[in-house]
Amino acid sequence: MNRRELRQQLVAARKGIAPGAAHRAGLQASQQAWKLQILQRATRIAAYFPMGGELDCRALIEQAWARGRDVYLPILHGNRLRFRPYTAATRVAPNRFRIPEPVSGAELPATAMDVAITPLVGFDSAGNRLGMGGGFYDRSFHFLLQRTRWRHPRLVGLAYDLQRLTKIDRQPWDVPLDAVVTESANYIFAV
Numbered sequence: 001m002n003r004r005e006l007r008q009q010l011v012a013a014r015k016g017i018a019p020g021a022a023h024r025a026g027l028q029a030s031q032q033a034w035k036l037q038i039l040q041r042a043t044r045i046a047a048y049f050p051m052g053g054e055l056d057c058r059a060l061i062e063q064a065w066a067r068g069r070d071v072y073l074p075i076l077h078g079n080r081l082r083f084r085p086y087t088a089a090t091r092v093a094p095n096r097f098r099i100p101e102p103v104s105g106a107e108l109p110a111t112a113m114d115v116a117i118t119p120l121v122g123f124d125s126a127g128n129r130l131g132m133g134g135g136f137y138d139r140s141f142h143f144l145l146q147r148t149r150w151r152h153p154r155l156v157g158l159a160y161d162l163q164r165l166t167k168i169d170r171q172p173w174d175v176p177l178d179a180v181v182t183e184s185a186n187y188i189f190a191v
């Protein structure tokens with residue numbers, strides 16, 4: 001199966017999860033996530049606005065607020081992502097992909113985040129990530145590919161367990177994940 005077919009199949013599976021189960025999975029994933037040291041240590045946490053059956057990260061965002069962390073959401077800046085603060089009072093408006101973005105607030109670059117929680121379509125046991133195919137996360141975090149010893153920010157995928165694949169062929173531009181959190185487990189790829 002090529003990347004396009006794989007994406008179609010996995011997005012359909014993700015969208016097929018019933019609302020109640022999806023809600024529970026979001027709560028369970030949030031609980032799992034706070035067991036990760038990289039999240040426990042993070043002050044600036046980039047999350048995402050769940051769309052298209054992506055695992056609901058709202059519980060994780062609320063937990064981050066409750067723990068006094070600064071939460072950010074991505075905004076499109078050309079073909080890269082930048083990040084704006086997100087609080088309960090933040091107004092959002094849809095971008096060109098109809099994904100809600102904060103309408104105001106200081107724009108920070110990817111390098112300013114401690115952890116970026118990314119949605120994904122598929123992941124494998126080596127931390128390879130299959131996204132929606134726009135290359136936005138890969139472009140925005142490309143600088144991590146040059147760093148061998150000190151990885152910052154850390155990338156944490158959030159996904160359903162059913163999005164786990166045996167092997168994803170990694171392309172030269174693909175930026176791997178440090179960990180993936182699902183509703184039932186944490187997969188840690190880099191310490």
Ligand SMILES: Nc1ncnc2c1ncn2[C@@H]1O[C@H](COP(=O)(O)OP(=O)(O)OP(=O)(O)O)[C@@H](O)[C@H]1O
Pocket residue numbers: 129130131132133134135136137138139142171173174
């Ligand atoms: N660092 C980069 N510089 C230039 N182009 C890039 C870079 N990273 C990715 N791209 C482009 O983005 C396209 C899509 O990449 P890919 O198929 O890996 O998307 P993805 O990882 O699924 O998407 P996303 O990162 O948005 O979740 C690639 O065909 C490539 O041309």
Ligand SMILES: [Mg+2]
Pocket residue numbers: 129130131135138173174175
């Ligand atoms: Mg990629």
